[in-house]
Amino acid sequence: MNNALLPPLFQAPELKPLVESVDFDEWQNVVGSSLGEHRSTLRTPAKHAATNLLDALREWEQRSAPCRGDKRERITTVRRRTYVADARQWMRHHLHEPCGVLQVAAAVEVSPRTLQYAFLQELGHTPMAELKRLRLRYLRQLLQDPDHRTVSIAELMAQTGLLASGSTAADYRRYCGESPRETRQQTGPGYQNR
Structure with a gap:
């Protein structure tokens, strides 16, 4: 497997023998099914780690499919994944x-x-739902970053393209399982309640 095709998560030297020895389709099925079975019982940080892992696996599969010589895929499928x-x-x-x-x-x-069709076929949701998911994920990263502790949550929402409103907080709670304030409080001492 060409190492340039791997997401950064899998480019660590210690993972190289594992990545090269495992059949990707089998690996994705095992990881995906085990995470799917246990996702409801995972704690919030573990859920995000599981989601990030599955996203990395999907991205890896999409980028490496043409190089693996997968002749069963139709050209429209490859185009759709590229879009x-x-x-x-x-x-x-x-x-x-x-x-x-x-x-x-x-x-x-x-x-x-x-x-719209490509997103629905590949991810099961619309491009705007994906954009919101990416923005919420980025907001979570900013809330957990100690360098952003002094910035208000509303300002961080604005930086990520989200409206500072109750509905955004509700979407965040649905996605992360906790409020933005609770996420920020987990970053440790020095938090200024703004």
């Missing part, structure tokens, strides 16, 4: 900007309908 990967990459770089499906589709150079 989703490109759109997610663009979204990550533009989290703080207000945008909609039209802007994301234009950035990826596909029609909005094609982009």
Whole structure:
């Protein structure tokens, strides 16, 4: 397996023998099924670690499928995965900007309908749902970062492109299992309650 195709999570030298020796499809099935079975009983940080692992596995699979010589895949499937990967990459770089499906589709150079279809087929949700998920994940990272302890939660929400409102806090609670304030309080001493 070409190491450049691996997400950073799997590029550690100590993981190289494991990554090269394991059949990816088998590995994804084992990891995915075991995480799926136990996801409801995992504590919040473990849930996020499990979600991050599954995201990394999916991204790895999408990027490495053409190199693995998987001849069963249709060209439309490869294109669809490329659209989703490109759109997610663009979204990550533009989290703080207000945008909609039209802007994301234009950035990826596909029609909005094609982009919607690709996301629904590959991820099971819309591009805007994915953008919100990426923004909530980034907000969580900022809340856990000690360098951002003095910045208000509302300001951090604005930095991630989210509205500082009760509905955003409710979405965060649904995604993370705790409020933004609870996440911040777990970062340790020095937290200023703003």
